[in-house]
Amino acid sequence: MDSRVPSALELPQPLEPHPRDSWRGLGEEEQHLLSSTAAVQTLANVIRPCYGPHGRQKLLVTAKGETVCTGHAAAILRALELEHPAAWFLREAAQTQAENTGDGTSFVVLLTEALLEQAEHLLKAGLPRSQLREAFAAATAEALSALPSLAIRSLGPLEDPSWALYSMMNTHALSHADYLTKLVANACWASRELDGSFRAERVGVCALQGGSPEESCLLPGLAMAGKLCGQITTVLNGATVALFACPFGPASPNAPATARLSSPADLAKFRKGNEQLIEKQVSQLAAMGINVAVVWGDIDEKTLTLADKYRMVVIQARSRAQLIYLSEVFGTPLLTGLLPPQKPGRCQSVYRQELGEDGAIVFEWECTGTPALTVVLRGATIQGLRGAEQAVYHGIDAYFQLCQDPRLIPGAGATEMALAKMLSDKGSKLEGPNGLAFLAFARALRSLPKTLAENAGLVVSDVMAKMSGVHQTGNFLIGVGAEGIINVGHEGVWDTLMAKAQAFRAATEVVLELVTVDEIVMAKKSG
Structure with a gap:
């Protein structure tokens, strides 16, 4: 391949994904990069319509057969079945971004796709792959060093955070954004530590179907949707909690078993022995001080009667995910049988809080390091609750x-x-590969506001021309709104510097890694 470095004027303009015929004449290593670009473009085409506050939603059919309506990129990525290693690699980076910052998943996917497309153009124009990687690394460093200079606002230590949180919560799937933003701001503010620090686990989220979004509220401690099954419904002082990922009753054998009974006496003896075993297990729980049992499974009536006898609250969880979350909060393991835990969970009180026709089970603490408040969300539909919960x-x-x-x-x-x-x-102003990479990086960045304009239904060419003109004058507060360009300072549309910087790093790291790939090796499938 010609090692001559082309000038910026010789570079091809952005094109649509190239057919395989355009790969002819390229080396094998370059073809691997182009195949990765095509895979990433396919993934980005799925995510692109969902980008921004005016993005559209998709109907997902999960592996369990559930139909979910969502516009959140993280949920869409989890549901996709991917085969190309580059697409897997990008999804992992985007999901890591979502786990670390809660936002920026779409940004990572779309910026990666745009940068790889620009890398493809530079590669076809004759830029060697090694120089391409070094030049992109230099452009990345320049962008990250310039990013803090754009941070012109900050949240004061004693300032109400509602204004800063509003634009991050006001998604296209959220109604009553003002009310919920204030609710979250109050919960976060009240859950801060004495030194002013904040931990996300101090605020819980509970979604209860029914009612209207205006009925959403804050409850002390950790609230969860569940069913109180026995006559004992409250522990007001000194709750000791055990979590059971099994039926609350006689154990079901893992393997088929048949009891051989030859007479009515054998049957009576068998039943009595089973009842004695259950009573022994429940009494052991009570002897260990367990007075709250949270169960994910069926509740046996006779076992529930024994729990009432020993003054034990029995709560039936709605999902295994609830039980796992409680296990993390309480620091106690999930039990697969009615056996006392070595380290039970402890809290001050457990009770039911009535909310309209429904209610929530509340676990309340008096010590630090535990959930302080729960945002209880109400809504008529499951889809609406999911969108509000994500926001x-x-x-x-x-x-x-x-x-x-x-x-x-x-x-x-x-x-x-x-x-x-x-x-x-x-x-x-730069010559050589760095100048080309800087210009290519700039073109990739411009594709993101272009996507915002497309999803808002605007005339993209007009919006981009107006934005470019204003930014050339030095006003960098002009962005894309519902009806055209807006001043984000006046409209209160902000992003956190930390999340944006991490998203930049995630996207560019994926690109720099894929640029170095010289071969895709697929292991032979077993079977």
């Missing part, structure tokens, strides 16, 4: 980031356009 988690994660780094940068694509201008200005 609340975004708000909690955003507040956690702001407690670590209070700086905020312009949202709505304004930051991407500002960085694109900086890189373009510097790239036009």
Whole structure:
């Protein structure tokens, strides 16, 4: 391959994904990069319509056969069946971004796709692969170093965080955003430690179907949806909790078993022995001080009667996920049989809080390091509750980031356009691979506000022309709104600097790794 470095004028313009015929004449290593680009483009095409506050939603059919309506990229990525290693690699990076910051999943996917497309153009124009990687690394470092200069606002230590959380929670799937934002802001503010720090696990989220979003509220401690099964419904002082991932009753054998009974006396003896075993197990739980049992499984009536006898609250959880979360909060293991835990969970009180026609089970503590408040969400539909729940988690994660780094940068694509201008200005003055990479990086960044405009149903060429013109004057607060360009400072559209920086790193690390791939080796499938 010709090692001559082309000038910026010789570079091809952005094109649609290339057919395989265009790969002819390229080396085998370059073809591997192009196949990765095609796989990432396919993944990005799925996510792109969901990007931004005006993005659309998708109907997902999960592996369990459930139909879910969502516009959240993290949920969509989890549901996709991927085969190409590059797509797997990108999904892992995007999901890590979602786990660490709660936001930026779509950003990672779309920026990775745009950068790989630009890398493809540079590769076809004759830039050697090793120089391409070094030049992209330099452009990445320049963008990350320039990013903090755009942080013109910050959240004060005694300031109400509602204004900062609103734009991060106001997604296209959320109704009553103002009310829920204030609810989350109050929960986060009240759950701070004495030194002003904040831990996300201090705020729980509970979704209860029924009612309206205005009936959402805050409850002390940890609230969960569940069913109280016995006559004992409250522990007001000194609750000791055991978690059972099994039926609350006689154990079911793992292997088929048949009791051989030759007479009515044998049957009576068998039943009596079984009842004695259950009573012994429940009495052992009571002897260990267990007075709250949370069960994911069926509840046996006779066993429940014994629990009432020993003054034990029995709660039937709605899902295994609830039980796993309680296990993490209490620091006690899930039990697969009615045996006392070595380390039971402890809290101050357990009771039921009535909420309209429904209710929530509340676990309340008086010590630090435990859930302080729960945001209880109400809504008529499961889909609406899922969207609200995701938005609340975004708000909690955003507040956690702001407690670590209070700086905020312009949202709505304004930051991407500002960085694109900086890189373009510097790239036009540089010679060699770095100049080309800076210009390519700028083109990739401009694709993100372009996608926002497309999803908002705007005339993309007009919006991009107006944004570019204003940004050229030095005003980097202009972004994409519902009806055209907006001043994000006036509209209050902000992103946390921490989340944006991590998303930049995640996307560019994927690109730099894929650029170094010289071969895709697939292990032979077994069977």
